[in-house]
Amino acid sequence: MKKIILVIAIAIGCLSGVAVQAQTNADSYKQELRTYMTTSGSTASFDMMVNQLFMMAGGIPAEKKAEIRTQAFDKLVDLMTPVYQKNITLEDLKEINKFYQTPAGKRIAEAQPKIAVESTQVGQQWGMWLQSAIQSAAK
Numbered sequence: 001m002k003k004i005i006l007v008i009a010i011a012i013g014c015l016s017g018v019a020v021q022a023q024t025n026a027d028s029y030k031q032e033l034r035t036y037m038t039t040s041g042s043t044a045s046f047d048m049m050v051n052q053l054f055m056m057a058g059g060i061p062a063e064k065k066a067e068i069r070t071q072a073f074d075k076l077v078d079l080m081t082p083v084y085q086k087n088i089t090l091e092d093l094k095e096i097n098k099f100y101q102t103p104a105g106k107r108i109a110e111a112q113p114k115i116a117v118e119s120t121q122v123g124q125q126w127g128m129w130l131q132s133a134i135q136s137a138a139k
Contacts, residue, residue: 032093034077039100041112
């Protein structure tokens with residue numbers, strides 16, 4: 001009986017260790033994702049959207065805006081973590097973050113918001129051309 005209790009106690013201890021390690025890995029991934037989103041320029045779109053919503057709502061005190069912005073970013077990181085975890089390993093994310101600390105990484109992160117706006121315009125032009133080309137081929 002004592003052996004069974006000992007085995008159960010060891011098993012519970014091992015499972016607890018695994019749970020703690022999994023939580024540590026999840027926290028580590030979230031932190032790396034937060035760093036990625038901040039250093040890669042991804043937060044520029046976030047900021048534009050949040051600022052636009054604040055303008056539409058009007059009359060929100062600055063301290064409340066800061067609180068909402070922090071909560072919104074935390075929520076976005078929480079929601080995006082599983083998406084990134086399915087597609088990018090923690091080790092790769094760390095390497096990507098190292099890149100964004102380099103001069104070239106900083107330059108591309110700074111350019112990303114401009115590239116996104118211009119790419120949207122180019123995508124619309126390309127889409128219209130493609131639709132026309134397909135319609136012409138269908139005749």
